Amino acid sequence: MKNLGTLYSYELRKLLTNRMAWVTTLLLSALMVYTACSPPSTAYGSTFTRTDREGHTTSQYLSMAEQDKIKREGDRSIRGLPMDEEFFRQIRALPLFSGEYLLTDRAGVSSYFMAEDPRFSWAYSMIESVPNLNAATVTEEQFYTAREQLLEQTWRAQGLSEQEVAYWRAMETRVTKPFVYQNIWGSRDLLDTQPVFLSEVIPLTATVFLCGVFSEDKRARTDVLVFSSRHGWFPLCLAKALAGCTAVLAGSGVILGSTAAAIFLTREVPGLDAAVQLRCLRSSFPMTMGQAVALMWSLLLLYGLLCGGITLLISAWTRSSVAALTAPALLVLMQMMRIPFPAWMGEYMPNQMFDSMSTLSDVRLLRLFGVTLNKLQFGFLLYGLLTILLLSLCWLGWRRSAEGRSH
Numbered sequence: 001m002k003n004l005g006t007l008y009s010y011e012l013r014k015l016l017t018n019r020m021a022w023v024t025t026l027l028l029s030a031l032m033v034y035t036a037c038s039p040p041s042t043a044y045g046s047t048f049t050r051t052d053r054e055g056h057t058t059s060q061y062l063s064m065a066e067q068d069k070i071k072r073e074g075d076r077s078i079r080g081l082p083m084d085e086e087f088f089r090q091i092r093a094l095p096l097f098s099g100e101y102l103l104t105d106r107a108g109v110s111s112y113f114m115a116e117d118p119r120f121s122w123a124y125s126m127i128e129s130v131p132n133l134n135a136a137t138v139t140e141e142q143f144y145t146a147r148e149q150l151l152e153q154t155w156r157a158q159g160l161s162e163q164e165v166a167y168w169r170a171m172e173t174r175v176t177k178p179f180v181y182q183n184i185w186g187s188r189d190l191l192d193t194q195p196v197f198l199s200e201v202i203p204l205t206a207t208v209f210l211c212g213v214f215s216e217d218k219r220a221r222t223d224v225l226v227f228s229s230r231h232g233w234f235p236l237c238l239a240k241a242l243a244g245c246t247a248v249l250a251g252s253g254v255i256l257g258s259t260a261a262a263i264f265l266t267r268e269v270p271g272l273d274a275a276v277q278l279r280c281l282r283s284s285f286p287m288t289m290g291q292a293v294a295l296m297w298s299l300l301l302l303y304g305l306l307c308g309g310i311t312l313l314i315s316a317w318t319r320s321s322v323a324a325l326t327a328p329a330l331l332v333l334m335q336m337m338r339i340p341f342p343a344w345m346g347e348y349m350p351n352q353m354f355d356s357m358s359t360l361s362d363v364r365l366l367r368l369f370g371v372t373l374n375k376l377q378f379g380f381l382l383y384g385l386l387t388i389l390l391l392s393l394c395w396l397g398w399r400r401s402a403e404g405r406s407h
Contacts, residue, residue, distance in 0.1 A: 004239055007235055010239075011213075011243035029255045029258040032194075032201060032262075033259060036189070045066065048060050048061075070114060074113075075121065075183055078119055078181055079182055082178045083179045085141075091127070094120065123181060126278070127143065130146045131146070147281060158364060163372075167365060171286060179275050182271045186270050187272050187279075195300060195354040198300050202300060202303060202307060206252070207324070209251055210312055211315060213311075213312055247308075248307070248308035272289050275288060276288060280360040299379060305387045309387045309390030311325075312391065313390045316395075348379060362374070
């Protein structure tokens with residue numbers, strides 16, 4: 001074990017000088033940067049029509065790019081306002097509810113916010129998402145009371161025990177109220193859209209870095225020499241595993257870092273200090289949008305290690321780069337095809353775990369060794385334990401190969 005540092009440095013140098021792995025990583029980074037920064041289309045759009053009380057109809061065509069700009073900048077003047085009674089009074093006073101416009105359906109409301117006054121558009125959506133609330137008459141007390149009732153109904157509908165309900169009530173007391181209104185259109189990209197895309201890309205970079213870690217000696221016909229010293233089997237296996245984890249973190253970090261940098265450099269990203277309830281009203285997590293983004297992206301790095309563990313395990317047991325290259329790609333394919341899994345398993349699969357709305361609003365709890373864990377906490381624990389388990393199983397496959405080649 002005294003040579004572990006030397007072995008680790010040697011194995012890491014081999015991985016980090018793998019040109020094909022870096023080419024793949026940079027191509028995936030470029031793809032993510034393109035999808036993150038690709039501007040909304042100016043070739044497509046919608047026509048917004050509104051009718052006043054005299055029956056005069058006005059229509060206006062807005063491209064997708066124009067709609068996106070209105071959404072992101074429209075409520076700039078009300079950012080930072082507490083969502084108190086004065087805030088809801090301003091909503092009730094909107095011409096939208098005064099009878100000045102004839103509103104027959106949701107399209108008419110959307111037309112008003114897009115073509116007339118974009119303020120309070122997101123606040124309106126929040127209000128209307130709560131059953132039995134009407135934005136035209138809502139008060140501060142009604143809004144927060146109705147939300148509290150909605151949470152209680154959700155907890156009961158999920159069959160939570162009194163202890164579990166008490167857990168979420170305690171969490172809810174730590175949520176600051178009244179909420180402070182913020183424009184969250186920019187921060188939604190980091191919380192909603194990007195984690196799902198990144199979870200489909202990260203397994204690929206883990207695979208190309210690590211598919212040959214345990215199979216290269218067989219391919220180069222140096223395995224007899226490598227396995228000639230029985231006391232060196234475990235240090236070398238550990239060095240390969242540690243170097244593999246480091247390389248996966250480096251590759252994943254490049255993809256995540258370039259994506260985040262591109263977003264922050266090319267557009268305004270307000271709302272990171274907003275309460276996460278502005279995005280997910282059913283959530284009782286006492287955190288900001290920025291904290292939720294940090295947790296979700298940290299989980300992505302851990303997921304990268306998990307994918308690396310899968311690749312290393314297959315490489316160690318099959319001694320085949322092709323097999324190690326194929327398996328994680330199948331995982332991505334299953335995720336993209338939305339193949340159904342049993343409920344107990346499916347909710348922790350990447351396509352569910354990195355769905356922020358699902359994760360932040362999930363109220364089911366697990367109790368392990370006297371500790372209560374919510375879905376986000378258990379996700380970190382599960383991915384971490386699975387990674388450790390997979391890396392441990394690599395040693396069994398490596399030892400089997402070593403014993404087979406040393407005799």
